[in-house]
Amino acid sequence: MLIAEDLSYRFPHASSPAVVDFSGSWQAGKLCALIGPNGSGKTTLLRTLSGELIPHSGTVRWAQQPLIHIDPAVLARSRAMLSQSPRLDFSFKVVEVVALGRSPFAGQPEQSEDTTRIAAALRAVELEGWETRPYPELSRGEKQRVQLARVLAQLPSRGKERSALMLDEPTNHLDLAHQHRTLSLARDCAREGRLVITVLHDLNLALQYADRVVVLRAGRLMADGTPTEVLTPQLLAEVFHVRASLLHLNDGRPFLAIEGKSP
Amino acid sequence: MCPTVSIRQWFPWILLASILIGSAGVNLMTGSMEISARQLISILIAPFAGAERLADYTDGQFAVIWSLRLPRMVLAIIVGAGLAMAGAAIQGLFRNPLADPALIGVTSGGAMGAILAIVGGSLVAGLPLWMHEAAVPLGALIGALLVTALIYRLATFGGRTSVSTLLLVGIAINALAGALIGFVLFFANAEDMRSFLFWTLGSLDRATWKELRFAIIPAIPALLVLPFYARPLNVLLLGDSEAFHLGIRVQTLTRQVVFLAAGLAGLTVALAGTIGFVGLVVPHIMRLWLGPDYRRLFPACALGGGILLLSADSLARSLAPPSVLPIGILTAMGGAPFFLFLLARRRRNLGI
Numbered sequence: 090m091l092i093a094e095d096l097s098y099r100f101p102h103a104s105s106p107a108v109v110d111f112s113g114s115w116q117a118g119k120l121c122a123l124i125g126p127n128g129s130g131k132t133t134l135l136r137t138l139s140g141e142l143i144p145h146s147g148t149v150r151w152a153q154q155p156l157i158h159i160d161p162a163v164l165a166r167s168r169a170m171l172s173q174s175p176r177l178d179f180s181f182k183v184v185e186v187v188a189l190g191r192s193p194f195a196g197q198p199e200q201s202e203d204t205t206r207i208a209a210a211l212r213a214v215e216l217e218g219w220e221t222r223p224y225p226e227l228s229r230g231e232k233q234r235v236q237l238a239r240v241l242a243q244l245p246s247r248g249k250e251r252s253a254l255m256l257d258e259p260t261n262h263l264d265l266a267h268q269h270r271t272l273s274l275a276r277d278c279a280r281e282g283r284l285v286i287t288v289l290h291d292l293n294l295a296l297q298y299a300d301r302v303v304v305l306r307a308g309r310l311m312a313d314g315t316p317t318e319v320l321t322p323q324l325l326a327e328v329f330h331v332r333a334s335l336l337h338l339n340d341g342r343p344f345l346a347i348e349g350k351s352p
Numbered sequence: 353m354c355p356t357v358s359i360r361q362w363f364p365w366i367l368l369a370s371i372l373i374g375s376a377g378v379n380l381m382t383g384s385m386e387i388s389a390r391q392l393i394s395i396l397i398a399p400f401a402g403a404e405r406l407a408d409y410t411d412g413q414f415a416v417i418w419s420l421r422l423p424r425m426v427l428a429i430i431v432g433a434g435l436a437m438a439g440a441a442i443q444g445l446f447r448n449p450l451a452d453p454a455l456i457g458v459t460s461g462g463a464m465g466a467i468l469a470i471v472g473g474s475l476v477a478g479l480p481l482w483m484h485e486a487a488v489p490l491g492a493l494i495g496a497l498l499v500t501a502l503i504y505r506l507a508t509f510g511g512r513t514s515v516s517t518l519l520l521v522g523i524a525i526n527a528l529a530g531a532l533i534g535f536v537l538f539f540a541n542a543e544d545m546r547s548f549l550f551w552t553l554g555s556l557d558r559a560t561w562k563e564l565r566f567a568i569i570p571a572i573p574a575l576l577v578l579p580f581y582a583r584p585l586n587v588l589l590l591g592d593s594e595a596f597h598l599g600i601r602v603q604t605l606t607r608q609v610v611f612l613a614a615g616l617a618g619l620t621v622a623l624a625g626t627i628g629f630v631g632l633v634v635p636h637i638m639r640l641w642l643g644p645d646y647r648r649l650f651p652a653c654a655l656g657g658g659i660l661l662l663s664a665d666s667l668a669r670s671l672a673p674p675s676v677l678p679i680g681i682l683t684a685m686g687g688a689p690f691f692l693f694l695l696a697r698r699r700r701n702l703g704i
Contacts, residue, residue, distance in 0.1 A: 139597060
């Protein structure tokens with residue numbers, strides 16, 4: 090579905106590129122976690138895959154088409170993305186912010202579903218009854234959930250296996266319960282047939298919810314595979330410079346304990 | 353839909369339209385020649401009433417309404433609506449409710465064009481009268497658009513315009529334009545300085561049907577086109593990245609909104625000089641009342657801007673009769689304290 094070939098991206102005036110010769114492909118129906126230390130190029134890679142940044146070399150293909158040849162308005166009806174901490178100072182109501190997620194469908198057949206989709210998205214992030222609250226007065230975590238609802242509302246209800254959900258640190262500012270809620274929503278989207286890529290910092294969330302983990306360091310691909318294959322103490326020592334042990338919970342699921350910085 | 357909902361939905365529009373009509377009526381009745389409401393209605397319907405005209409007014413009153421006060425009223429509405437809508441659009445672009453078209457050089461460019469036209473006009477002797485009359489508004493409009501284009505150009509790197517760079521470049525170029533204006537003024541004669549001063553204070557005194565023709569032809573399309581940008585501007589408030597993810601071509605939108613707003617504000621500057629704070633105060637009040645959604649904000653700003661300018665003009669004409677105060681003095685006197693009030697409120701609410 091989504092194929093990246095030899096992607097490189099360098100920010101203007103940056104001394105080194107943020108993403109170097111990255112190649113990979115993503116299938117519908119899978120949740121992929123993108124992990125790596127600060128400044129490893131996770132966000133840049135995601136922004137390139139979403140079409141927001143145009144790579145200096147290499148191509149991204151979405152449904153066989155080069156991304157740069159797809160009209161943003163058409164792309165917006167098949168790909169939704171949650172950026173990191175969006176800012177919004179204007180006093181929209183919560184329901185109006187979520188409704189902005191439906192704007193790509195204005196004048197489209199799917200427009201008739203706007204009301205139900207907005208309500209469903211608010212229900213998904215547990216903000217029912219918050220419709221008329223002014224957005225700027227919410228806490229950081231509540232704002233994050235409204236933005237997530239906006240992005241969920243943007244996902245098309247037809248052709249799910251031809252749609253993608255991209256999330257950049259969706260658990261920012263969220264309490265523990267809502268972190269898990271967010272990841273299980275992302276996994277539900279994948280189970281419906283959508284392609285899901287999310288940047289994560291919490292490796293245990295990746296271990297628990299992801300079908301696949303892609304590890305970046307200094308803009309380069311370090312590892313790519315299932316969570317249990319990839320998230321080993323050796324890799325964590327090498328990429329994140331931490332000492333970690335792989336434990337097993339009572340039900341047998343793996344759990345990563347981070348003991349401290351590696352010497 | 354139940355009737356109470358539809359009344360609640362229509363209430364703001366009915367209220368704004370009624371206030372606009374009321375202020376237009378008051379505006380037409382204000383002035384040294386007294387005209388009652390009853391006479392005003394007779395005078396306004398006279399050309400359409402044929403033989404059955406009610407002759408309860410003098411020919412002088414008829415002439416004052418039709419050739420002096422009506423064009424002035426129309427100009428006030430166009431200028432007010434244009435300033436308020438341009439202000440609202442620029443605030444969306446900068447994602448800052450305190451932004452103003454002056455930031456992108458409309459005012460300083462307009463002033464530069466006006467002073468060059470004033471000084472140039474008095475240097476070149478023997479020009480036909482219409483050229484003298486057209487020089488200042490034309491100079492102001494061209495100046496406003498050129499300076500906006502320069503600021504936009506300097507803030508665009510590699511096909512992307514960053515609004516924060518736009519703001520900083522705007523500050524620099526506005527300062528440069530101010531210096532240039534000072535330089536030209538230094539060599540100007542007393543009469544040119546005086547006419548520039550009155551131009552900067554803003555005035556609707558130029559209103560004649562002849563001038564209005566040139567105003568209406570570009571202003572009406574701009575006023576009608578801007579509301580089509582309501583939906584993309586709403587999305588743009590989320591941020592450039594978010595707008596792209598929601599299917600907006602951000603660069604194209606930015607360019608079109610900059611030049612539509614500059615054209616609209618530049619036109620008002622050309623017609624009426626610099627009238628401050630309308631573009632700031634009206635969108636703000638309308639946002640507080642109706643929310644930030646541009647689909648409601650643009651029409652509300654058009655009506656509210658018209659109301660504000662009509663009222664300011666009525667006041668300007670009745671405070672010190674028979675002379676007319678420059679309208680820019682009144683909008684600034686009312687607008688500046690209001691701006692400070694907004695800043696104080698904003699600081700309380702957002703901790704900025």
